[in-house]
Amino acid sequence: xEAVHIENLEFSYDGETPVLKGITLNIPRGSYTAVVGHxxxxxxxxxxxxxxxxxxxxxxxxxxxxxxxxxxxxxxxDHVGIVFQNPDNQFIGSTVADDIAFGLENxxxxxxxxxxxxxxxxxxxxxxxxxxxxxxxLSGGQKQRVAIAGILAMSPDIIIFDESTSMLDxxxxxxxxxxxxxxxxxKNITILSITHDMxxxxxxxxxxxxxxxxxxxxxxxxxxxxxxxxxxxxxLDLPFALKASKAFEKAGMAVRPVLSLDELVEEVCRxx
Amino acid sequence: MPIEIKDLxxxxxxxxxxxxxxxxxxxxxxxxxxxxAIIGQxxxxxxxxxxxxxxLLRPxxxxxxxxxxxxxxxxxxxxxxxxxxxxxxVFQFPExxxxxxxxxxxxxxGPKNFGYTPEQIQEATEKVLPLVGLDSSFLxxxxxxLSGGQKRRVAIAGILVQDPEVLVLDEPAAGLDPQSARExxxxxxxxxxxxGKTILLVSHDMEHVLEYCDEVVxxxxxxxxxxxxxxxxxxxxxxxxxxxxxxxxxxxxxxxLQQQGFDIPLDSYSLDEIAQAVKAQVxxxx
Numbered sequence: 419x420e421a422v423h424i425e426n427l428e429f430s431y432d433g434e435t436p437v438l439k440g441i442t443l444n445i446p447r448g449s450y451t452a453v454v455g456h457x458x459x460x461x462x463x464x465x466x467x468x469x470x471x472x473x474x475x476x477x478x479x480x481x482x483x484x485x486x487x488x489x490x491x492x493x494x495x496d497h498v499g500i501v502f503q504n505p506d507n508q509f510i511g512s513t514v515a516d517d518i519a520f521g522l523e524n525x526x527x528x529x530x531x532x533x534x535x536x537x538x539x540x541x542x543x544x545x546x547x548x549x550x551x552x553x554x555x556l557s558g559g560q561k562q563r564v565a566i567a568g569i570l571a572m573s574p575d576i577i578i579f580d581e582s583t584s585m586l587d588x589x590x591x592x593x594x595x596x597x598x599x600x601x602x603x604x605k606n607i608t609i610l611s612i613t614h615d616m617x618x619x620x621x622x623x624x625x626x627x628x629x630x631x632x633x634x635x636x637x638x639x640x641x642x643x644x645x646x647x648x649x650x651x652x653x654l655d656l657p658f659a660l661k662a663s664k665a666f667e668k669a670g671m672a673v674r675p676v677l678s679l680d681e682l683v684e685e686v687c688r689x690x
Numbered sequence: 691m692p693i694e695i696k697d698l699x700x701x702x703x704x705x706x707x708x709x710x711x712x713x714x715x716x717x718x719x720x721x722x723x724x725x726x727a728i729i730g731q732x733x734x735x736x737x738x739x740x741x742x743x744x745x746l747l748r749p750x751x752x753x754x755x756x757x758x759x760x761x762x763x764x765x766x767x768x769x770x771x772x773x774x775x776x777x778x779x780v781f782q783f784p785e786x787x788x789x790x791x792x793x794x795x796x797x798x799x800g801p802k803n804f805g806y807t808p809e810q811i812q813e814a815t816e817k818v819l820p821l822v823g824l825d826s827s828f829l830x831x832x833x834x835x836l837s838g839g840q841k842r843r844v845a846i847a848g849i850l851v852q853d854p855e856v857l858v859l860d861e862p863a864a865g866l867d868p869q870s871a872r873e874x875x876x877x878x879x880x881x882x883x884x885x886g887k888t889i890l891l892v893s894h895d896m897e898h899v900l901e902y903c904d905e906v907v908x909x910x911x912x913x914x915x916x917x918x919x920x921x922x923x924x925x926x927x928x929x930x931x932x933x934x935x936x937x938x939x940x941x942x943x944x945x946x947l948q949q950q951g952f953d954i955p956l957d958s959y960s961l962d963e964i965a966q967a968v969k970a971q972v973x974x975x976x
């Protein structure tokens with residue numbers, strides 16, 4: 419079964435300018451998919467449609483096998499979490515524990531069951547020592563990890579990250595990205611990550627490229643990023659290791675295109 | 691005249707239980723006409739430091755000399771406005787500070803406070819719009835209809851319209867997509883090259899620091915730990931690791947190839963040149 423199945427999805431904010439123009443997409447369960455594309459390509463709109471915050475103009479969305487409709491949206495949202503870009507806009511509680519409890523309270527989880535859930539999930543994101551900390555004393559990366567803990571407490575099947583690391587400093591970025599990979603590998607949670615960071619996208623299993631409301635490419639990262647002409651036409655960056663392997667190739671060395679620095683160095687040393 | 695910072699100490703909420711010493715004796719000379727990066731971990735004092743440059747914060751101890759002003763603990767800024775006209779400070783995510791009904795009014799807000807006439811405001815606004823890549827069709831629109839990147843350009847236009855000598859930018863490209871980030875950086879580079887503006891850039895993006903900046907200042911625990919020309923600085927990845935920042939990809943690549951016994955040109959950060967150097971050191975394969 420697909421985690422998310424999208425067919426001919428169309429959307430417009432004003433009823434005139436199309437934002438999504440017939441998107442068809444399958445996201446397998448347990449997969450880690452990165453969606454890349456410029457600002458305005460429709461990435462965030464797509465995320466909001468998948469969790470039912472927006473209503474499609476045409477086409478259909480199925481989440482975990484259920485058709486997404488007004489009637490099912492609320493139930494579907496119990497299984498799908500989303501982490502937005504700005505850490506300050508999604509911290510609701512007055513402390514870390516309160517913030518994690520927010521979703522649980524909305525689901526009428528009895529108070530005595532809440533505490534262990536809060537602690538368990540704070541521990542998963544490395545924030546157990548901060549339960550009583552107030553948001554002003556947390557870094558952006560810590561706030562984003564608290565947001566993830568709040569979602570984990572709801573035991574979601576799917577988590578959408580909408581540029582969740584773009585406002586973070588390098589350490590924050592690294593800590594959240596590590597968390598995303600861990601959730602996917604160890605908890606088998608389906609990850610949909612909307613990102614501008616091509617080095618992060620290179621780590622995903624599946625990459626989708628959106629441009630002007632359409633899917634213009636999808637596949638394994640090596641397949642998508644290998645399409646040099648398309649990436650250049652779309653003015654998208656390549657992951658660094660791939661850019662570098664192209665430079666070695668151009669210099670006349672038999673270096674395969676690779677997506678990580680370690681592989682690249684290995685490739686070069688093979689020729690020594 | 692370079693910007694001179696001497697023994698600068700700043701204490702937040704002095705005399706309260708929340709007292710916090712953010713700057714612990716900063717000594718720094720920042721050359722004019724160059725692009726200087728200020729880097730360091732969150733909490734190292736970067737933002738506190740730059741807020742002294744236009745008098746937003748008054749030194750607890752020490753002094754700052756900038757654009758003909760001497761700022762120290764006894765300075766009572768009578769004409770803070772005049773200093774702020776010369777030293778433009780763009781905060782992180784400046785788009786959140788837009789508030790006027792139209793873009794023209796938002797850009798004109800500063801000049802209006804500086805006592806410009808409506809004609810002068812209009813002239814200055816029209817001059818600054820193309821610099822940030824917008825045209826006059828935007829003027830009567832609401833800033834809130836724009837995309838994030840466009841909003842940020844409007845916010846930056848609101849500072850540029852005052853024609854500052856020194857432009858201080860706190861993470862100007864954070865949160866933008868790579869294309870918009872490059873356009874933003876190129877805008878600052880052209881302000882530096884064509885208009886001779888001194889630019890100070892607080893950044894976490896080492897790729898940008900390597901590509902665009904002339905000098906690097908590293909802040910660590912409220913002090914300056916290193917100041918160097920950029921190309922010299924990135925020869926020492928250990929300096930970055932000390933402050934827990936990942937070196938740019940090309941620096942990591944050079945480092946790993948060196949560890950594998952390759953002789954890599956120290957002064958080059960170009961992938962093509964590195965590839966050529968490596969090629970000369972591998973066996974020719976048929």
